[in-house]
Amino acid sequence: MNFDLNFIGILIGAIMASSVPLILAASGELIAERSGVLNLGVEGMMIIGAISGFALMIVTDNLFFAVIGSMLSGLIISLIFGLLTQSLLTNHVATGLALTIFGIGMSAMIGKNFVGIPGKEFPLLLDNLKESIPFLGPIFFGHSIILYFAFGLPFLTNYFLKKTKTGLIIRAVGDSPTSASNQGINVTLVRYSCILYGGAMCGLAGAYLSLIYTPQWIENMTGGRGWIALALVVFATWSPIKVLIGALIFGGITILQLHMQAAGLRIPVQLLSALPYIMTIIVLVVISRDSRKIKLNTPTSLGQIFYKEK
């Protein structure tokens, strides 16, 4: 292994790229969970976004349509979840699970004719600076616009939740839907919007995978990233900034594991791959042990059905 400065820069750039889908999906899910909705369909919405983005890219040859289309399709598929949990008052866990199973199947059906087609090149910003500046170049330049958006998103989300009125309303709905409703807030509408936003972000996360990260369509290509994104939200105790940090750690382990494999280190790859999951469990135990601490952070009504007698 070569440990010169430039190599470390390239490594950090790679870690950033691999954490992008996690940041996007987890930020979207975070908003939904803050409003009290537990959507386990992240994996399903991501994979639908991945195939829609890729298919639109091949068919229309237009990047803009592909990216917007992936977000729209994530939004549409999350509408099923919204309709069931918010209007038909179904159980969040079961509905989310159905969404993931359905999404994986549906994406494979849509993607049948797109297997094996090479993807198009996605424009990278300031790619020439990547080579010319050592260390900092590969970190800051030569990424897609989606990466820059993803790295800004947690800060935007944080500001939105803490400083804006809409953010406050979302948190109020998540913490006490009944009192929010008594204040005249339309709980169902707020939750619908949060679910749809989460769906759009998951769709974008999927498109990042199929358009930029590994530009092609492979069945089941999200490969469990949706579940990691879900874990990440808990790992971050529902704080957007911590989502960013967590995603970098999870992304870092993925990249590190690839390099260690290449370097022939004698640590089982599987152990490294299992680390993010084991760490999530440990973090869960640490934050949940103190019931006051978890109450401080967890949206109180998470996963509960809200029904208003009309």
Added chain:
Amino acid sequence: MIKIEKRNDVSRSIYFLTPVLAIFLTLFGGGIIFYILGFNPIEALKFFFITPISDLYGLSELLVKATPLCLIAIGLSFCFKSNNWNIGAEGQLIFGGIVGGGVALLFYNHGGFYVLPIIILSGAIGGMLFAMIPAILKTYFNTNEILVSLMLVYVAKLLLDYLVVGPWSNPEGFNFPETRQFSESARMPILFDGLRIHAGIFITLITVFLSWLILYKTYLGFQIKVSGLSLKTAKYAGYKGKTMIIIVFMISGACAGLAGVGEITGPIGQLHRNISPDYGFTAIIVAFLGRLNPVGIIFASLIVALTYLGAETAQIFLQVPKYTGQVFQGMILFFLLGSDYLLFFKIKFLGLKKNEL
């Protein structure tokens, strides 16, 4: 003017009829999807749901797939009935398979009637212990069992991967990621020559009967049901919540472990990377479709097993991906959950009253 009212009591006949409604809606929805994809919907549905079970071999395959699904779903019904969300049955299945498979490899050179029962038992214990992790963390550290049991699925998958690639891989296997074929005495007896249906089906049927006994004829079953209906009531009645949570997880883990060991000693006969086509997740659908009722779960497991077979047939005849089965599985659950609305609410169509005009 439409008015929606909460029902005071749930009709039992509607309760067991809505799953049938959900199945019909799924067929209809599937037909529409096939039509959009350019297939003749009737033809496609026939390939999916009739062709696979139109001969003896197909029927046997249906039972081979329903055996683990039913077993896992029965176990899950204990958890779900008492409001414990164990969604990591897939991990418990794999871990049971690992432990059972390890014992089978240990007894590689032994023959004898005792080998198979030991393997089966150790698989059940493996699944049980693995399910106790989320249960103990939930009861003593207040952690969310959904996330812990889910994370453990991936840990179990990676552990299996490590074992079949590394220490347990077949020494004469040219580095294929698989173990040796288990010896004959470690295999489930085949029931009919030429078919794959094996003795595991009896384990499933016995488990169904035992769980019916526990759920409906014992105090534990009563406690489980009460805790599911109202935690407050359960606490007021003085039930030991923690013990019960651990017991339901142990039962469901043991069932998943049994399913895992049944697969590796039955149709598979060795350990490799993919010992389960997501049976642990699909069984959640089976449990819901069967209304968490032992008899209901038997029927539900047959129907969901058919989606697996249908996907395989459709893959050959219609060249659709094998994941197509999941479209149907997802839809069944969507429609089932959605139609539950009719159970708890009634929709009244009223004429417009004068003062509303």
